[in-house]
Amino acid sequence: MEVQILSLALVDIKGLAEIFRKSPFSGQLMTRNRFDEAAANWDNEPRRVALMKTIGEKIVAQVQLTTDMDVFDYGCGTGLVSLYLLPHVRTVTGADNSAAMLQVLRGKIAETGLSNMEAVHLDLEHDAVPKNRYHMVVVSMAMHHIRDMEKVLHAFHELLVPDGILCLADLDTEPGTFHPADAAESVHHHGFDRNALKQRLSSVGFTEPNDTTVAKFQKPVEAGGEQEFSIFLITARK
Numbered sequence: 757m758e759v760q761i762l763s764l765a766l767v768d769i770k771g772l773a774e775i776f777r778k779s780p781f782s783g784q785l786m787t788r789n790r791f792d793e794a795a796a797n798w799d800n801e802p803r804r805v806a807l808m809k810t811i812g813e814k815i816v817a818q819v820q821l822t823t824d825m826d827v828f829d830y831g832c833g834t835g836l837v838s839l840y841l842l843p844h845v846r847t848v849t850g851a852d853n854s855a856a857m858l859q860v861l862r863g864k865i866a867e868t869g870l871s872n873m874e875a876v877h878l879d880l881e882h883d884a885v886p887k888n889r890y891h892m893v894v895v896s897m898a899m900h901h902i903r904d905m906e907k908v909l910h911a912f913h914e915l916l917v918p919d920g921i922l923c924l925a926d927l928d929t930e931p932g933t934f935h936p937a938d939a940a941e942s943v944h945h946h947g948f949d950r951n952a953l954k955q956r957l958s959s960v961g962f963t964e965p966n967d968t969t970v971a972k973f974q975k976p977v978e979a980g981g982e983q984e985f986s987i988f989l990i991t992a993r994k
């Protein structure tokens with residue numbers, strides 16, 4: 757009996773060791789990063805690339821971008837939105853906590869010899885807020901992956917210059933079917949209620965929160981068939 761309990765405990769410890777690994781960047785214990793695994797094929801999904809372009813177009817339509825603006829794109833991934841915005845502004849700093857996504861983005865930066873775009877490893881849920889300040893912070897389809905929203909929204913506010921603008925694009929409230937079940941550990945919000953999110957931004961210190969619809973689309977879901985999802989863009993001023 758004792759031997760059985762001990763072996764069960766050992767299985768548990770082995771399982772935990774697999775689930776938790778030491779981050780080479782921050783020294784924190786963290787769960788497996790789904791985005792590290794997805795990075796190499798991230799841009800091979802035409803639906804995703806098209807959606808990010810639509811988000812980029814909506815930002816350009818909503819915000820008066822100028823070539824003296826420095827932009828911070830949090831949860832930048834492989835830079836689909838960052839690179840869309842780059843020709844319209846002075847610099848874009850892409851930040852992400854997936855080393856593999858950043859590696860893909862750095863490959864693109866090197867390939868095209870871009871000198872006004874950089875990719876930095878950052879997790880604002882755990883790391884200090886960087887010292888640089890930006891005219892615009894963009895967060896596109898990343899907020900639903902952020903557990904500690906309060907902390908990260910405060911960090912966005914801090915990262916902006918006075919009168920700087922936040923552009924937050926994400927899913928409207930959805931029934932939890934947008935992602936496959938095996939992604940559940942990385943999904944902390946099943947979309948957002950726009951009004952509740954705007955109120956939250958106001959409580960963090962943002963002003964003039966406005967929302968608009970970026971896209972409505974059908975997407976196949978795991979249970980079978982397709983469902984409609986929609987994406988909003990909220991803009992707010994510091």
Ligand SMILES: C[S@@+](CC[C@H](N)C(=O)[O-])C[C@H]1O[C@@H](n2cnc3c(N)ncnc32)[C@H](O)[C@@H]1O
Pocket residue numbers: 791808830831832833834835836837838851852853854857878879880881895896897898901902
């Ligand atoms: C759905 S992807 C969006 C990618 C991107 N915005 C684009 O334009 O294609 C979500 C991104 O958020 C990143 N992410 C998730 N949690 C994060 C966190 N706590 N800190 C920084 N990045 C995070 C992921 O690594 C991933 O690259």
